[in-house]
Amino acid sequence: MRNHYILVDRQPELCNELELWDTWMDVYKDEQAVGADLLVDSAAKVLTYFVGIDQNLDVGKPILFETQVRGGEFDGYIRRYYSFEDAEKGHQEVIDMIYHLNE
Numbered sequence: 001m002r003n004h005y006i007l008v009d010r011q012p013e014l015c016n017e018l019e020l021w022d023t024w025m026d027v028y029k030d031e032q033a034v035g036a037d038l039l040v041d042s043a044a045k046v047l048t049y050f051v052g053i054d055q056n057l058d059v060g061k062p063i064l065f066e067t068q069v070r071g072g073e074f075d076g077y078i079r080r081y082y083s084f085e086d087a088e089k090g091h092q093e094v095i096d097m098i099y100h101l102n103e
Helices: 018-027 084-101
Strands: 005-008 011-014 033-039 045-050 067-069 076-083
Touching: 005 018, 033 084, 045 084, 067 084, 076 084
Parallel strands: none
Antiparallel strands: 005 011, 033 045, 045 067, 067 076
């Protein structure tokens, strides 16, 4: 079973009590968003959020944040991060990447 996490003051904390984790993920949906869901151009939307389950399959440092692009030329593009701060930075980098493509 992969490790589950919740966010406490923007820091991931291990939470393998699945009922508590599930409740936290449901109640604190707004805290899971790292960057605003942003429509970058008429076709592309950038979403960055806390995943809550280690995407690194519990090998090494947990990967708990993800940026996705939906629509446009980068549709399906995904970038993953270890920390809230990295996710914030990566969110902006993906937005900039799409803007520069459209210049």
